[in-house]
Amino acid sequence: xxxxxxxxxxxxxxTTGHEWDGIRELDTxxxxxxxxxxxxxxxxxxxxxxxxxxxxxxxxxxxxxxxxSSRATAMREVAxxxxxxxxxxxxxxxxxxxxxxxxxxxxxxxMTDGRxxxxxxxxxxxxxxxxxxxxxxxxxxxxxxxxGRIGDIQHTVTVGIRSGDPDARSSQMPRFGxxxxxxxxxxxxxxxxxxxxYGIAKPGRDISAGRQIFADNCAMCHGDKGQGNQDxxxxxxxxxxxxxxxxxxxxVAQVTNPRMGVMPNWNHRLDPATIKSVALYVHSxxxxx
Amino acid sequence: MSAVHDPTELAAEAPGPLxxxxxxxxxxxxxxxxxxxxxxxxxxxxxxxxxxxxLRWDRGPSMPDQAVxxxxxxxxxxxxxxxxxxxxxxxxxxxxILGALSxxxxxxxxxxxxxxxxxxxxxxxxxxxxVERLIEGDRNARxxxxxxxxxxxxxxxxxxxxxxxxGIAFWTGGAWITYYVDAPSVTxxxxxxxxxxxxxxxxxxxxxxxxxxxxxxxxxxxxxxxPWPRFQSAMLDEQTLIVTYQGWRGEPRGHGKRxxxxxxxxTDAPPLGDCVDCSACVNVCPTGIDIRDGVQxxxxxxxxxxxxxxxxxxxxxxxxxxxxxxxxxxxxxxxQGQALPIRWWRLRTMLYAGALLLxxxxxxxxxxxxxxxxxxxxxDRAPLFVPLRDGSLRNGYTLKVDNKTxxxxxxxxxxxxxxxxxxxxxxxxxxxRHELALPVAAESVGTFRVVxxxxxxxxxxxxxxxxxxxxxxxxxxxxxYRSLFVGPHxx
Numbered sequence: 088x089x090x091x092x093x094x095x096x097x098x099x100x101x102t103t104g105h106e107w108d109g110i111r112e113l114d115t116x117x118x119x120x121x122x123x124x125x126x127x128x129x130x131x132x133x134x135x136x137x138x139x140x141x142x143x144x145x146x147x148x149x150x151x152x153x154x155x156s157s158r159a160t161a162m163r164e165v166a167x168x169x170x171x172x173x174x175x176x177x178x179x180x181x182x183x184x185x186x187x188x189x190x191x192x193x194x195x196x197x198m199t200d201g202r203x204x205x206x207x208x209x210x211x212x213x214x215x216x217x218x219x220x221x222x223x224x225x226x227x228x229x230x231x232x233x234x235g236r237i238g239d240i241q242h243t244v245t246v247g248i249r250s251g252d253p254d255a256r257s258s259q260m261p262r263f264g265x266x267x268x269x270x271x272x273x274x275x276x277x278x279x280x281x282x283x284x285y286g287i288a289k290p291g292r293d294i295s296a297g298r299q300i301f302a303d304n305c306a307m308c309h310g311d312k313g314q315g316n317q318d319x320x321x322x323x324x325x326x327x328x329x330x331x332x333x334x335x336x337x338x339v340a341q342v343t344n345p346r347m348g349v350m351p352n353w354n355h356r357l358d359p360a361t362i363k364s365v366a367l368y369v370h371s372x373x374x375x376x
Numbered sequence: 377m378s379a380v381h382d383p384t385e386l387a388a389e390a391p392g393p394l395x396x397x398x399x400x401x402x403x404x405x406x407x408x409x410x411x412x413x414x415x416x417x418x419x420x421x422x423x424x425x426x427x428x429x430x431l432r433w434d435r436g437p438s439m440p441d442q443a444v445x446x447x448x449x450x451x452x453x454x455x456x457x458x459x460x461x462x463x464x465x466x467x468x469x470x471x472x473i474l475g476a477l478s479x480x481x482x483x484x485x486x487x488x489x490x491x492x493x494x495x496x497x498x499x500x501x502x503x504x505x506x507v508e509r510l511i512e513g514d515r516n517a518r519x520x521x522x523x524x525x526x527x528x529x530x531x532x533x534x535x536x537x538x539x540x541x542x543g544i545a546f547w548t549g550g551a552w553i554t555y556y557v558d559a560p561s562v563t564x565x566x567x568x569x570x571x572x573x574x575x576x577x578x579x580x581x582x583x584x585x586x587x588x589x590x591x592x593x594x595x596x597x598x599x600x601x602x603p604w605p606r607f608q609s610a611m612l613d614e615q616t617l618i619v620t621y622q623g624w625r626g627e628p629r630g631h632g633k634r635x636x637x638x639x640x641x642x643t644d645a646p647p648l649g650d651c652v653d654c655s656a657c658v659n660v661c662p663t664g665i666d667i668r669d670g671v672q673x674x675x676x677x678x679x680x681x682x683x684x685x686x687x688x689x690x691x692x693x694x695x696x697x698x699x700x701x702x703x704x705x706x707x708x709x710x711x712q713g714q715a716l717p718i719r720w721w722r723l724r725t726m727l728y729a730g731a732l733l734l735x736x737x738x739x740x741x742x743x744x745x746x747x748x749x750x751x752x753x754x755x756d757r758a759p760l761f762v763p764l765r766d767g768s769l770r771n772g773y774t775l776k777v778d779n780k781t782x783x784x785x786x787x788x789x790x791x792x793x794x795x796x797x798x799x800x801x802x803x804x805x806x807x808x809r810h811e812l813a814l815p816v817a818a819e820s821v822g823t824f825r826v827v828x829x830x831x832x833x834x835x836x837x838x839x840x841x842x843x844x845x846x847x848x849x850x851x852x853x854x855x856x857y858r859s860l861f862v863g864p865h866x867x
Contacts, residue, residue: 097669116396118600188804198803218759227762227770227827286767327767371803373762373772373827 172196180360184237187367194367201368204361208353209369217372221331222348227373230328232320235376239317241366245359247352248320255352258319263304264343273300278338284313284325285333400522401595401664403505404515404656408683417493418502426547429554433457435782439818446556452819459819461780464746470739477735481728483611485720486701487618491604492678497597500548500590501662504541511537515659541591542583549582595663598676605673612671614704615719619679621668621699624711626651629668650694657681657699667699748780749787751846753859760862768831769863772802775824777846779816785848786815789826792843794861797830814846828861838865 092104093111101114136142140156142149150156175196179187187193206215212223219225224232233243233256246254263269269277280297282288302311308321315323322330331337331346353362369375433443433456440447445454453460453468460467479490491498512518512533521530553562553575565571566579589597598605612618629651651668658666660681663674667681685699702710709716756772763769779785789812791797798808803825816822834840842861847854 116393118596119395119397121600122395194803214759216756216758218762225759225762227759227772229764323765326765328763328765370806371825373770373800373802375802375806 172200176200176358176360176364179363180358184241184363184367187363197364197367198371200361201364201366204357204365205368208356209365212350217369222346224330225328225374226369228328229374229376230315230323230326231317231374231376232315232322232330234317235370235374237366237370237375240369240375241363243350244357244362244365244369245352245354248350249347250349250352252352252354256320258308258321260308260321260341260345260347261304262344269300269304269342274339274342277301277305277342278335281313281324281338282335285329285338286327287333287335398596399664401662402515402519402659403662403664403680404659404684405509406660406680406683406687408686410679410683414493414502414678414680418499421494421496421499422503426551429551429559435459436818439782440558442558444555445558448556458743459780459782461778467739467742467746470735470742474732474735474739477728477732480611481725481732483608484613484616484722484724484728486677487612487616488605488608488675488677491598491608491676495676497589497602498662498676498678500544500586501594503544504590504594505662507540507544508537511540538591542587545586545590546579546583548586549579549584552582553579595674598663599674611724613722613724614708615722617701617703617718618671619667619675619677619682619699620702620704620707621651621657621670622697622702622707622710623668624707625649626668626698629653650689650698652688652692654688656684656688660684671704746780747778747855749785749846749848749853749855750778750780751844751855751857752776753844753857755859755862761864763864764829768829769861770827770829771842771861773826773828773844773859775814775826775844777814777816777822777824779818779820779822781848782818783850784815784818785850786813788812788847788849789814790845790847791828792845792856793841794828794830795833797828797842800827800829801825802827830861832861832863835863838863 092114093102094100095102095111095113098113103112103114105112137151138153138155139151140148141151175193178190178193179197179200182190182193187197205213205217209217213219213226214223217226219228224230229235231239233239233248243256246252246256248256261268264271264274276294276297277300278297279288279292280294280301283294283297288294301309301313305324306313308316308319309324310316310321313324313326315321315326327333329337330348331341353365357365428444429442431443432441433454434441435454440454442454443456445452447454451462482489508518512521521533524530550563550566557575562571562575566575593601626649628646628649630648631653632648634648657668658664658681660683661667662678662680663676665672665674667675679701682697682699682701686696689696689698703718706716706718752775754774754776756774759772761769761771775789777787779787789799790810791799798810799812800806800808801812801824808829812824812826814822814824828842832840839860839862842859844857844859845854846857
C-alpha cells in the first residue's frame, strides 16, 4: 500500500505514491472513453457468445444464433474442391492424351492424381518412384516389356499382365528344362550365348553352339539379335538391364523353369480417368517413349 | 525553462476520480509562414496518397500496369520499374530500417517534425479541423455553439461536418485498398457491387478508423496510443532544435503596459517580459498544451504557436520569435547572456547519419546486384540413377527457373561436364536433346523436370559434377548451377 500520496506541484495532480529512484508516478485519471471501450468489448463478447457456438452443454453445445460451424465450412470447401477435381477428371477421361498434354491445368491435375494413385497402388512392387526391383520392372529406364508409349502404358495398367482379365497381356515362355525341350547341356550352351548378349561373357568361350540353339528356340520371341519383342512381352536380352539378376546362373534357371511375373488388371479398381493419370505420371518418370 | 519544484507537499484532499472526460481542444485558426508550410506539406502528402495508385506504369502484356501496387495475393510488390518477389523481402526490411533511421536522425536534429507535419494522424486531423472550421467557424464560435442548446443551426452544421468527415474518411479508406488491388478495376467493381468481401470490409474498416481517429480521437492518439512520443526522449537531447518559448525574454509575463524605465523605477515590481500572456499560443495548439511550460510529451513540434505569437508580438510592437526553434543548451546560454552556435554534428547525429548511409548503400547494392535470372536444381532422391539398356545412365532433376524480368523468356538449357549428355523434358516429350528450350512467363518461376542421360566418365565415389547452364538468348546472360551426376559406386 503506497503511503506517500503527494501532490505534484507542476501539474497539481496527486501521485500514486509509487517511487522509483526518485521518479514519482502521477495518478492521472483514465480517459472516460477508454472505459467505454472496455465496456464495449464486454458487450461485444456477450453478443459474440449469442451469435456463435460458445457454451458447452454436456454432450452438446449451444450452436449460436448464426449456426456457424468451422467444420461445416471446411467440409463445404472440401466439397467445392472435390467438385472442381471431378470436373477436371471428367475432362481427362474424355480427352485424348495429346489434348491433355497441351492443357497445363489438366496436366497438373493428372500428374498429381497419377502420383497419388501410383503411391497408393503401384509402389509396393515398382518402388516409390518407379525404380523397380528384381522381378518388377523399373519404370524410368528404356526397357519396356509391353511398350513404353503412353497408350501402351494405359493399356497395361488397365488389363494387367497374366492377370486373368480376358484382355490381359499374356505370353508364356516355354519351360525348356522342366519340360525336356532342351537338354541340360544345351541350356548351358544357350546360357553361354546369352551371357555374350548381356555383355558378361567369359572371354575365349565358344558360343557358336549356343547361338544355333538360340536361333532355333529363342529368337522367335526374343529376336534374332536378342532385341526383344514388345508384342509378346519378350524382354530384350542384348541389354545391360534385366528383369532378373544379370548372371549366368539366373539365365540357366530362367531357361530351365521360367519365372513369369503377374501384374494385376486395374480396370476393376481404378476408373479410366485415373488410369490415364497414372499412365501420364509413369510416362513422365523418364522412360516414356 | 527549468523545472525545479518541490513535490513533497502532501495531498490534502481525497484521491481524485478514476476516470476523467477529455478536455476538448478548440484550436484557433492561425496565419503565418509556419502555417503556410504546414499546408504545403499537407497538400503534398494527401496528393501523393490519393493520386499515387492511379499512376500507370507499362510493364507489358498480362502484367499489372499500376505504378505502385502491393499485390499480396500474387506475392509481388511493384514500385515503378522495380518488382519485388517474396525472396527480395529483405530489401523492404531495409527500407523500413532506412525509414526508422531517418526518423531518428531528423528527430535528433529537428525534434518531432515528423509528428508535427507528415504523420498521417496529424495530416488528417489538420484536414478534418479545416473542414470543422469551415462549417462551424473558428474557436470562439465553436465553443459558444457547443455550449448552447440544440438548435436548427447547430444541427445542420454538425450534420454537415460529420457528413463531410465521413466522405473524406470513405475516400481515404477506399484509396488504401487501391494500393493492394488495381485501382481502376477495383473502383469499378466497388460501385457495381462486384468487389470481394475483403475489399468492402477493409474500405469500411479504414473509413471507420479515419473518421474516429482524425475526427474524434485527434491528439489523444498522440498522447495515449502512439508509442513514438514515449521513446522520442531517447532521440532528443539538449542540442536538438525544438519549439521553444524563450522564457528568459518572456518572463515575467503579464497583461500590463510595458512601462518606460523612469516609471518602472517607482514601482517595486520587476519589469514585465515580452510575453503579454494573451494565450494565443495555447489557443492555436492542436494538442491543447501551453508551450511556455517547456518541452513536454504532448508537443508535436508543429510550431503553430510560433505563428500565433509572432502575430501578437508584431501587434504589440515587440521583437518576433518569442516562441521559436532553439536548443535547450542555447537557451540556457542565452539566459546567461551568451550566444552558442548550433551543434549539428554530435556523436548521436553522426552515428545515425553513418548508419543511414550504410543501410542506403547496402540496399542500393542489393537492388543493383539482385540477380534477375536464377536457377536452382534439385537432384531426384530416389532413384539416384537409372541404368539403361545400352549401359548409359539416367539422372532425374527438378529445375526451378526464376525469371524476374518483365518479359516472357525462353531460356536455353545446356549441360557441361558429361560428354554427349542428352536431356529429356520428361513431362512434356520423350525427345532427347542436347539443348532444351525452357519457356518462363514474365515475372514468374518455371518448374521443369529434366532427365539427363549420359555415360559418366569420371565418377568418384559414385558421382561426378554436372553443370546446368541457363542462357537468356536475348541478353546473352548465363547462369550456371553445379549439380551432380550419380552412378553406381565403384564404376
